[in-house]
Amino acid sequence: MQQSFSAAGLAGCWKLAPGRVLGVRPRTEGVLLITQGEAWVTLNERPRGHGNESGDHFLQAGQQLSVRAGRHLVIESMDRAPLQFEWTPAARWMPRSRWDEAVRQPLRDLHRAGWLAGSALLRLLLGLAGYSEYLVAGRGRTLSPHEVNPP
Structure with a gap:
């Protein structure tokens, strides 16, 4: 089953059950951090090759992915365990001047x-x-x- 959200209200920690798919289109740049499990993340990039070069990213716990505003992002768990991740808008990551x-x-x-x-x-x-x-x-x-x- 697929769910789709705008990432404006997505900031925070999320848990995605096995077999579930989440589609997100962030309005601002942000960072996706996998905190538990393994994720298959697809960005709406044009395929340029195999694996990560094709827009598919395979992330494990502790890995992160920077996402530009307006990109369509599809997240799903690669294993039978729930996937936990954090979405943080880029503005929170920028150090103060x-x-x-x-x-x-x-x-x-x-x-x-x-x-x-x-x-x-x-x-x-x-x-x-x-x-x-x-x-x-x-x-x-x-x-x-x-x-x-x-x-």
């Missing part, structure tokens, strides 16, 4: 800190406004026995 780490991230942190400081200041001012009658020296109101200092 030096600019991101040295400049962008500190700016984001400062932006968040500014929002936190601003909201804390606003809450403080609203709290003080709520206690304004207690902060004014009792003008126009009678103090309770707990508020009066004994002589």
